[in-house]
Amino acid sequence: MLQHFSLRQWGLWLTIVFAPIHVLAQSGSAQPVDVVHYDLELQLDAAKQRLAGTVTVAFQALANVQELSLDLHDSLKVARAVWEGKPIPHRHEAGALRLKFPQSLKTGEAYELSVVFYGQPAERYPGEEKVWRKDHFDKDWVVLNDEWVMESGWWPAFRYQQESADSAHIHVIFPRDAMAVAPGTLQQLENRPGGFQRWTYLLEGPLHPRDIEVYVGDYVRMREPYTQGGRPRVLTYYILAYHHSFSAEYLVQQRRMLAFLEQAFGPYPYWHQGYTWVESSPFYDQQGHQRSASEVFSNNKWGFDAGLLHDLSRAWFGRNIQAASETDLWVINAIRVYIEAMYVQHLYDQKAAREYLDAQAQDNRGAWMLFTLSSLTPDWEIWQDMLREMSDTFSEEPLTGKAFKEFFASRMAEDYEPVFNQYLHYEELPIFEYRFVKHGKKTDFEYRWRAIEPGFNLPITIAVEAETYRLSPTKEWQALHEKSLNPKTLSIDMHTGWFEVHEVTEVKKKKNGKRRNG
Template identity: 25%
Template structure:
């Protein structure tokens, strides 16, 4: 590795790449680490009978957005399939939003609220395999975003011309901050209709394809349709005086893909030039991860007044048309990678959001390696490594409303995958495994156990235990060693300090000649003879060392 080049990029990379993310997470991690989970957290995060008894089939969401009053009025028709006999289901909606009525078979239903949870009572027991629907009408002033997208809600801002600019971000916070739904990552609708009524002179952009735009006395209702399963937090509202253009891209499989771009009119010229990198990125991701997961809905970038978010088929972009020191816009790359990792492959519990973020972040390095080579990708990974905190396990507690208190699911997660690649030392096998993972879990919800089993089976080695260590321990593997110079050479004694002996986690020792030697430490002392002092390979393996006398 070119050390001079690394130093040249390091400070710029760290500040430009993740400064706001680190500041926000560090400022909040003390509060989150001391949090005791409440009854409300359990209602939001757990799968109890009132949730497991039904499976959402379709949402038909209709929302009128009034920026002058910072007010929304709407309804959501929830079509669902009964999985277990029930006379009650749970739906979620923040308690500051008022419910006007809940209709079932054209009759108003009784319900009660428990904080942000709504328990709907049916007049009879619903039988298994039956399909039903309820319509929930509601209104109110939704929570205003504090620091979007991390502390989200509705953003009521103005564009440079003074016109209203309204956006929504709610990952972690939950989609129920602004619309009634089954707000749990384990249940996605098979499809969705989204109807947004915007004021006159403004365009409303959401997920999927625009089906129609209908004039109203208030302005225009824009009807969008999503033809695939979608995470509730990915459902988006973007209202502004947008400029719009479309492009066609021929995918690697020869099929056309619609690309759409929505930006503030003042930014149209710079955006058309800056967004040209999108097609190259999508082709690289297709090569490594398989076809774009939502071809019927197309791919879109939508300008927002916050940094970015992986809203499915309507990726939020707010990085002010800036490339990083490596020549690409990381928001475009990272958030678009989530179309594969997070949107197509989704976790079933918030504790496993690392499946979204670790692989979404690792995709940035894969993109850069294909575009600029291994050395550039290694520099990029080195910069990310400086942000690893080792304060909390990557995997959080299951069954509660959990949000990770630091950034390790991004950076430690991506270094876990980088380490696995180095352990495997077979790029053909490694990248075919990543691609097979994307294809095998296409449009599926999954969890850590399934992911670890998949990688172990495909790589044909005991990587499950290695991955489990990185995911479930706050600290990284620590190698303790003793070095003695004897007869012109070196005796190296070594062992793991904190890794159980049944985990085979090899590492490399580098030499001046550039050749490496792989060792397999355990939790008991081993010894090896070296002709020169060891140089630990910290660029391909995530571990640390402690020297003992």
């Protein structure tokens, strides 16, 4: 699978370009077919910014039907649709290519359908020239994927979420001065008349049409061995020639991050398609001039490139595991931000991980919830087992916010439902309030939670007088009855959750036993 980095990943293709996260719901509706194979041939004309292509779909009918619908954006035109060697009627509108067969397809029978199409794919972000572009040396650079092309697709396919194909061939015809890259294994490279070459790739499934992407540019291919869990693998990278030397540091980082993610969430989900990383995006300054990768990529204060990790994690959360709807996207985002904090903890410690989350600008309540739950788990290995189980569980079904909460709630030793609710449903942070109360010469430490969610029950750890205490605050004041405590020795562990701390004005004991604020 291809991944893009801007310096892209695939198998996935893995894309480091802050790609939109895929949601379970797609533009098309379910079709009564089981796709066996796609054969996609493309000829790209960079000068005219147009493509011409033919896709042949081998499939099995799952119902007796006379009409089928494929997804194809309206910016592409259909020259003809062919079935059993003859053109068939078609109608193309609203992102759907509707085909009518001369007779009903029969359940269980195998069929082959071809569509010839052409045109200029509509860019998802008009005016930004993400599909047809020039590199730093004014050479042609073409990127065709679901990230930059409008929804409904840039080639005809059954794109509803449940459908996957067993395999696909991708053929790309382009002038010889560039390299064409597609996911899978390069099967053949042919010279064609007029200075063209035809590149053929085989992609093994199961695969979704969005997994088929095409990149053409002045690429250099790099390969390196990779071993995790005792299994030798090969990592393949396609990098623009003038970034070859610069990219080495990032490939080292990528290998380390991949090992970390496999340890945390199980094997990379797309080894069966191969692991290939493709540079896919140019960088521009505010004046619109291209910037070099060295000007864009830089390590953060924790010593790694967070964008690289964020997009690499998309192989697990965003592609293999997908949100059931737009309203559930927060779960995927939360996990991916938490992964970055996990990586900081892997490199340093829990304190550094909390500082990392503090430094993030966006709303990361879901990530904070995961960080807090990890601190409530008595053993890190238990927590990692839980994360791997989550990855396995939701690779088989769409991920919803409700299922996400229920998964962790059912596996925690205590009932932390109020903790979930506080972090996920309210903007206000819980506040740990404390006060020192004098009883003559003796001083008690009193504490409570002030939170919107009833029953908020996050444990907290403090140290005072060189002793460590694990507290279970509630909304009611509780007291730590020990020998006289010196307020100057108090230390509150702030690295195990997301909350504020307020000291309440000192409380003095009246002679009649009632308290008053001092």
